[in-house]
Amino acid sequence: MISPLDFINDHTLRTVSAGAAMVGASAGALGTFAVLRRQSLVGDAISHAALPGVALAFLAGAAVSGDLAKHPLMLLAGAFIAGWVGTLCVMLITKTTRIKADTALGIVLSVFFGFGLVLLNVIQNMPTASKAGLDKYLFGNAATMLTQDVLVIGIVGSVAVGVLALCFKEFKLLSFDAEFMAVQGWRTNFVDILLTTLIVVAIIIGLQTVGVVLMSAMLVAPAAAARQWSNRLGFVVALAALFGALSGVIGAGLSSSIERLSTGPTIVLVVSAFVLISLFLAPARGMLWAHLRHRRLHREVEVKTVLVGLYNLAGHHDDPYYPHSADTLDAVGVHSAENTLGQLQQRGLVERSGSDWRLTADGVKEAEAQLSAGGAA
């Protein structure tokens, strides 16, 4: 098993987890806006669309410098431009035709990726081909991350998050009320493009860690998890960054300590576990608390119904203390009322009379109070 010390001593693990943490943090922070604006799947489309850019940058690098060594910054720039062009295509299609966003994303995703495959094949057929570094973009290979990769990820990611912090107010306004923003004289198109650009950057730097298919989860999952914990955007963004970073570190640690556990999928499973935990346990929004709240309310209503029911049934006999069996309470819509009656008995509102139940003096008072409070029942 892995020990915390390994993160300090093991060079590879340190590099990989630092890289994964930074990818998770920037994707988490910027992904919050994608999720908020219902553009969660943009990440999926952009990450696929980046492939031809990577391949073209590779070819361009080969043409310029003559050798096929990969230049991380150049591949990154290629991926960025292609991802950006892909987003523009989605905007063009949705704004000029009746084709909806989901189809536009699907078109860009599949066509760009297909074209990328064509280019990759061209590269593979080149005489001195060393496609090293290109495959990483397809499936992600965090384990082979080098210090220089981590540096690039760290610098580019920090710049993106820095711009996000600078323009936080504007992005917030854009996400919640773009029309108001336009009325206030902001150029919303410009702000929109800036935010989208940052999201593209966050996706691109994550590609070689988790790969094309799984990058969308890195964008969506930390944000979806963090959203459950707070209604304050600043807090959600920070928490999403934290969740993303933690998932990166935990995922990298797990995959290095367990044999044949690929890093990308492991990180995705970890971050999805964050989502699941948040969905159930987050205060206020968590489903567990909602369920408990619901049950408590349900029980309160049942207690009242039984009390008032006994009172009304007894009313037919001109004797408020007339006893009834628990089964009779079926008539007021409470089945198997023994539990509820037991509770009422503890509170001294009902008492047993043989195998039946009847109200006590306090019970009659309480039932009358309920009836007058809630109007005639």
Next chain:
Amino acid sequence: MMPLGLAMLSQPQIEIIVIAVVVSAACALSGVFLVLKRLSLVSDAISHSILLGIVAVFFLTHDLASPLLIVGAAATGVLTVWLIELLTRTRLIKEDAGIGLVFPVLFSIGVILISRYAGNVHLDVDAVLVGEILYAPLDRVDILGTSLPKSLVVMVPILLINIVFITLFNKELKLSTFDAGLAAALGFMPAVLHYVLVAVVSVTAVGAFDAVGSILVVALMIVPAAAAYLLTDRLSVLILLSVGIAAACAVGGYFAARALDTNIAGAMATVCGIAFALSLTFAPRRGLLAQVLRRSRQRVEFAGQLLTVHLLQHEGEPSAEYECSFDHLGEHMRWSDEFAAKVVARVVQEGYIERSGDRLELTGLGRAVADSALGKS
């Protein structure tokens, strides 16, 4: 007799073309409804998550050729959509984020299972994403004494399932696609039909991805349908057009890939993209070109009306000599000379205005046009 063109092809090549046409037709048929029902990205989700279904069935049967694979795939597809709906129904997560969360998780589990427990089996992630139709003719089975490619034996029944599904439930599909509320009110159970559609899509995807890879499945399902959607408003025409475009793109992509010696699935997806771009640009009425032409025609038409109103206002006034002259238009209307000449030529041709030298004079028809533009009679 074989046509001359086909005679130049070897038997495996003809088989590849036939497989490509069958696969693309099957994909396009179910794809039409995905596009119309705004479920395009569900095809992306399904085509990735069926990996898990395939792995699961493989662990149960230890046989990659088992017909149970289809069942497993359909089950995973339905599971994917059900999970997405489950997440959405909690109202804690929006639908787009739900899609973006579910399929990466299922895909990750599939990848991890393969790399941990099926390392030495021919079931590699690369093939799932990319596929290789080139090898399809090599994998053969004997049916009634004839040796046929396995892909064909699998895909022809799947194509038939699609055709039967769409013809048999034509009315129900139409109704639940365009007015799910009415379909539910009339007792057509759109939710059940929805899951049947999802199952058909999953079966089609699993059959197709073996030959062409999951990304091309998305391309063949969505892109031809989207291209056709810009060309027609009739569902039946839309379906036939989609199938036609898909088949043409598949065959075109095959020949392009052969000419360029590159990845066939990628080339098919690229050709699909070109077909969509053509449709987007040149579609009569809905295409970009038609939109630009319509807008410029409307600009001239509106300017012509404006001119008749202008002339009507100044008719008979002392300043008419000056106001109703051609040279004045640039100053008054802020039109360029070129545009003014275009507008005047147009209204003269329509018979609204008579031009004598520089002077513009309304005709009776022109007066009526101006009056109706002003809302008088």
